[in-house]
Amino acid sequence: MTAVPQPTAALLDGTALARELTARTAESAAELRRRTGTAPCLATVLVGADPASVTYVRMKQNSCAKAGIESRHVALPAEISTAGLVDAVTALSEDPAVHGILLQHPVGAHIDERAAFEAIAPGKDVDGVTTASFAAMSFGLPGFVSCTPGGIMRLLDAYDVELSGRHAVVVGRSPILGKPAGMLLLARDATVTYCHSRTADLRAHLREADLVVAAVGRPRFIRGEDLKPGVVVVDAGYNEGNVGDVDFDSAAARASLITPVPGGVGPMTIAVLLEQTVEAAWRQLVS
């Protein structure tokens, strides 16, 4: 008979923590409205109609509504040019009624996404996607962090996960997920290894990790047998069908703490976006 792996890990509950954070954000939004007569406003920009992106943008708008944040939606055709998208984002950057801007990733392959992100004014970059935000985060200066990495750090802190001196292995190096996640862990004195598609013997690196951040975009790519007993596993994957990058059952049998998908990193991404939107509005309206 084949032995079925038994879970030993406790859950890093992103749904519960996101609810707490968003309740505080809603109070802050209400206080801003009392003080200034203006509600915070997030502009969401969506290029095309990719079903997953449509869902994520709708989730963000619904969460905004619940927290007392207004949202303005800009829907653009899939065939828009880089210049057209940059113009649309620039108009939002210059609009004083908009406090935060979210350009949903990915945009079409024919578009220079980086140029479009750079059209977001740094003070409105509540999604933490510009080079200015990345640099500020890397130097430990004030600014907005990329939302998923920011949410991961909030989760780790809420569960008192020790980071100093620990070996963190980040699988993935995308500009809004893996790369900033590694920089935030480094700022907390973790020893960070980045793994990616060209890494030789990825599984050997994983076996050395005290903390794994999976941001690779491949369903159930990381399995329990790749992991050291007691490891903390953060699954930042958002693949089709709500499947993460980690094979949950086998990983939970090795880990001490693990994020579920759904209910882990995803809700924290949106909670951080809302928090940063309200913070941006405070800075713009009450300086």
Ligand SMILES: Nc1nc2c(c(=O)[nH]1)N[C@@H](CN(C=O)c1ccc(C(=O)N[C@@H](CCC(=O)O)C(=O)O)cc1)CN2
């Ligand atoms: N400009 C950006 N684009 C994208 C980002 C981003 O942070 N900024 N992240 C991802 C996807 N994403 C947000 O856009 C995202 C993915 C998943 C979730 C989430 O809460 N998922 C739920 C499950 C989904 C469901 O219930 O239907 C969960 O994990 O519990 C939030 C945000 C790509 N693009």
